[in-house]
Amino acid sequence: MKYALVTGGSRGLGRAVCLKLAQMGVPVIINYQSNMAAANEVKELVEAAGVSAELLPFNVSAKEEVDAALDQWEATHPEDYIAYLVNNAGIRKDGMMFMMPEQDWHNVLDVTLNGFFYVTQRLLPKMMMRKHGGRIVNMASLSGLKGMPGQTNYSAAKAALIGATKALAQETAARSVTVNAVAPGFIETDMTQDLPQKELSEMIPMRRFGKPEEVASLVGFLLSDEASYITGEVISINGGLYT
Numbered sequence: 001m002k003y004a005l006v007t008g009g010s011r012g013l014g015r016a017v018c019l020k021l022a023q024m025g026v027p028v029i030i031n032y033q034s035n036m037a038a039a040n041e042v043k044e045l046v047e048a049a050g051v052s053a054e055l056l057p058f059n060v061s062a063k064e065e066v067d068a069a070l071d072q073w074e075a076t077h078p079e080d081y082i083a084y085l086v087n088n089a090g091i092r093k094d095g096m097m098f099m100m101p102e103q104d105w106h107n108v109l110d111v112t113l114n115g116f117f118y119v120t121q122r123l124l125p126k127m128m129m130r131k132h133g134g135r136i137v138n139m140a141s142l143s144g145l146k147g148m149p150g151q152t153n154y155s156a157a158k159a160a161l162i163g164a165t166k167a168l169a170q171e172t173a174a175r176s177v178t179v180n181a182v183a184p185g186f187i188e189t190d191m192t193q194d195l196p197q198k199e200l201s202e203m204i205p206m207r208r209f210g211k212p213e214e215v216a217s218l219v220g221f222l223l224s225d226e227a228s229y230i231t232g233e234v235i236s237i238n239g240g241l242y243t
């Protein structure tokens, strides 16, 4: 059976992607770091849609944790493999660069970029071997395309993720594994809760933040068979904020 793994699937965009996968009938592995209650809620919602769901907690930025969790999953699923990977886990630690604590620089790169590397590298061999149209979607950001003041760490991590998406897409294309990135603008989640939504919405041509379900629709499309000839792309979803 083909499974999907969504990192950071407990909340926000990851949660919406898990629910989209449930609609698509794809069994979901919900990764999270610490919020078990939120992850359990997603699991119950996926199961309520008649689709199987499993929790797989690990810190994407800790290689030993990634390997241990995925080794264990594979040992208990000898007949199954992860064909769909959504590298969604991410954090923000904003601040002007001249005052940024070094740790905030490293933490953001560790989760977004190293997390992508550890999880993807661990799953790639099986995905490529099966030649069954594996799918990787990386959650980038408008910040990685445009660069946002106060987010040099986050912008650098997301820009690097976009570069990695384009490079990896060319490595895996012959094996029918597509690799794409999605670049959301401002979306209503816990991550953007502290932002002045009303003020920022005035800058957005659509005059509103996006909803997690809107991003999940795009991710669902990129994961589907319909998107089999799209690879190495970065698709913006930002209400017209940056084109």
Ligand code: NAP
Binding pocket: 007, 008, 009, 010, 011, 012, 013, 014, 031, 032, 033, 034, 035, 036, 038, 058, 059, 060, 061, 088, 089, 090, 091, 111, 139, 140, 141, 142, 183, 184, 185, 186, 187, 188, 189, 190, 191, 192
């Ligand atoms: P969110 O609401 O803060 O949720 C973050 C998710 O990531 C949670 O499920 C969290 O797990 C998980 N997570 C954080 N660090 C982790 C780690 N080290 N290992 C494993 N899981 C980890 O964020 P969001 O808004 O949904 O953002 C999701 C992704 O979209 C991020 O990559 C973000 O950069 C990107 N993005 C968001 C926006 C936006 O406007 N919201 C815009 C552009 C891009 P716990 O529940 O256990 O904490």
